[in-house]
Every structure is written in C-alpha cells, then in structure tokens.
Amino acid sequence: MILSPALPSQPALWPSALAILAYLLAAAWPGGASGGLARQERPIWAALSLAWLTQAVAIVLDTVVSHEGVMGARFGFGTALSITSWLVVAVYAYESRHLGLPSVRRVLPVLAALTVGIAWLFPGQLQSAQGSSWAPLHWLLGFASYGLFGAALLHAVLWRHAERQLRAPPSASGTLPLRARHGGQALGMPLLRLEALTLQFVWAGFVMLSLTLLLGFWFTTPWRWDHKSVFSVLSWVVFAVLLVGRARFGWRGRLAIRWLVAGSTLLLLAYVGSRFVLEVILHRANPT
Numbered sequence: 041m042i043l044s045p046a047l048p049s050q051p052a053l054w055p056s057a058l059a060i061l062a063y064l065l066a067a068a069w070p071g072g073a074s075g076g077l078a079r080q081e082r083p084i085w086a087a088l089s090l091a092w093l094t095q096a097v098a099i100v101l102d103t104v105v106s107h108e109g110v111m112g113a114r115f116g117f118g119t120a121l122s123i124t125s126w127l128v129v130a131v132y133a134y135e136s137r138h139l140g141l142p143s144v145r146r147v148l149p150v151l152a153a154l155t156v157g158i159a160w161l162f163p164g165q166l167q168s169a170q171g172s173s174w175a176p177l178h179w180l181l182g183f184a185s186y187g188l189f190g191a192a193l194l195h196a197v198l199w200r201h202a203e204r205q206l207r208a209p210p211s212a213s214g215t216l217p218l219r220a221r222h223g224g225q226a227l228g229m230p231l232l233r234l235e236a237l238t239l240q241f242v243w244a245g246f247v248m249l250s251l252t253l254l255l256g257f258w259f260t261t262p263w264r265w266d267h268k269s270v271f272s273v274l275s276w277v278v279f280a281v282l283l284v285g286r287a288r289f290g291w292r293g294r295l296a297i298r299w300l301v302a303g304s305t306l307l308l309l310a311y312v313g314s315r316f317v318l319e320v321i322l323h324r325a326n327p328t
Contacts, residue, residue: 116164127187
C-alpha cells in the first residue's frame with residue numbers, strides 16, 4: 041500500500057524546527073571565515089553540530105515509519121534534498137576544520153535549513169513493502185550519490201572562484217594579491233587540491249550512481265523507461281564522458297565544471313524532479 045500523507049510528519053516537527061534555527065544561527069553568527077576551532081568560532085561550530093545532528097533525527101523520523109503495525113520507509117523529493125544537504129554539510133565541516141577550507145557558512149547552512157523545511161512539509165510517500173529486499177540498498181546508494189555529487193559541486197564552485205582569484209590582476213599599486221604571495225593558494229587551499237577533491241567526489245558519486253542503476257536493473261521487473269530512469273541514465277553518461285575526458289584529454293577548469301553541472305542537473309531531475317511533479321503538482325502516488 042502506498043501512503044501519501046495529507047499533512048507533514050508531526051514526529052519530525054521539533055527536530056526539524058531545531059535544525060532550522062540552529063542552521064540559521066550558524067549562518068548569522070558573527071565571526072571569522074578561516075574555519076577551524078578559534079574561540080570566536082566555537083559558537084558557530086556548536087550551532088552547526090547541533091543543526092546537523094537534529095537534521096539526522098528529523099530524517100530518520102521522516103523516513104522510518106510504522107503503518108498498520110509494519111515498519112516501512114517513506115521517501116520523497118524533500119527527503120532526497122535533505123539527505124543531500126546533510127551529507128554536504130558533513131563534508132564541508134570536516135574539510136573546514138581539518139584541511140583549512142575557508143567558511144562558506146553564510147550560504148550553506150541557509151540552504152540546509154531550507155531543505156529541512158521542505159522535507160518536513162513534503163515528507164513523501166510510503167514505499168511498498170512488497171518490493172525487492174534490495175530496494176533499501178538501492179535507495180541508500182542513490183541518496184549517497186546525490187550527496188557525493190553535491191559535495192563535488194561545492195568544491196567546483198570553490199575551485200572556479202579560486203581560479204578567478206589567482207588570475208586577478210595586481211592592485212593599482214602593483215602589489216600581487218595575497219593568495220599569489222602564498223604559494224598559489226586561494227581560499228585557504230591550493231588550487232590543485234581543490235581540483236583533485238572535486239574529481240574525487242565525482243568518481244565516488246559515479247561509483248554510487250553506477251551501483252544504484254545496476255541494482256535498479258536487477259530487481260525492477262519489468263524495467264520501466266520512465267522519466268526517472270531516462271534522466272538517471274543520461275546523467276550517468278554525462279559523468280562518464282566527464283571522467284573519460286579528464287583522463288584522456290585533461291579536461292579541467294570551466295569545461296569540466298560545465299559537464300559536472302550538466303550531469304548534476306540531470307540527476308536532480310531524475311528523482312527530485314520527477315517526485316516533485318508527482319507529489320506536488322500531479323498529487324499522484326508512485327511506488328518508487
């Protein structure tokens with residue numbers, strides 16, 4: 041049986057509200073942008089940690105549900121967005137504190153707070169308990185690929201911004217920009233390091249997406265070439281072309297980022313886009 045709740049999930053109300061407030065507090069708190077554990081930044085990291093933990097609780101309460109005495113899973117486009125932002129915040133927090141990545145906390149926590157609110161307002165539909173036993177792994181791998189490509193996009197934005205910084209002309213006094221006087225570092229991290237991290241996340245996301253598609257082919261009978269399947273396969277092809285182009289032709293910079301954005305857009309349309317249309321616009325139930 042497929043359940044499409046008419047109202048938001050009430051158990052997740054308070055953790056969702058707390059996560060939103062904590063994320064907004066982390067974004068609004070005055071402080072430096074250097075990352076790390078400086079004393080003036082400890083309230084920021086405390087708020088960010090609280091937001092991340094309570095978002096995890098909200099995700100669990102939204103997705104793990106009991107219907108007629110049977111445990112089930114509920115997913116939707118809001119859940120996919122929330123899980124993606126949760127994974128991206130985890131990557132950002134780790135790198136900010138351990139690799140010297142500068143803060144982008146003015147934007148990222150606000151986006152995460154927005155996804156938490158969307159996930160609560162649109163908790164999705166209860167997935168059929170009569171599907172394959174591989175279905176939960178299929179969903180988890182799919183969400184993991186979303187998070188990894190989200191992290192890749194975050195690094196691509198920083199990578200592109202770093203390139204612009206390094207190519208900035210000297211000031212009117214003829215002084216080189218600060219980043220050019222510190223071994224070619226921009227945004228607190230060497231440009232090549234940002235580039236390498238971006239491609240590493242693309243590779244990891246590509247592996248997760250490949251496993252997701254293989255499992256989908258394996259347990260879905262008969263296979264349906266619906267919007268989700270078509271966009272997922274198209275995104276896989278785009279990412280494959282990007283990785284081949286990188287390995288064989290040395291694609292980098294704007295060209296590589298354009299392919300990454302194209303593939304990520306197709307992947308977003310695959311699940312989030314199709315579920316949004318079904319749940320919000322058409323008000324239709326769909327098992328996957």
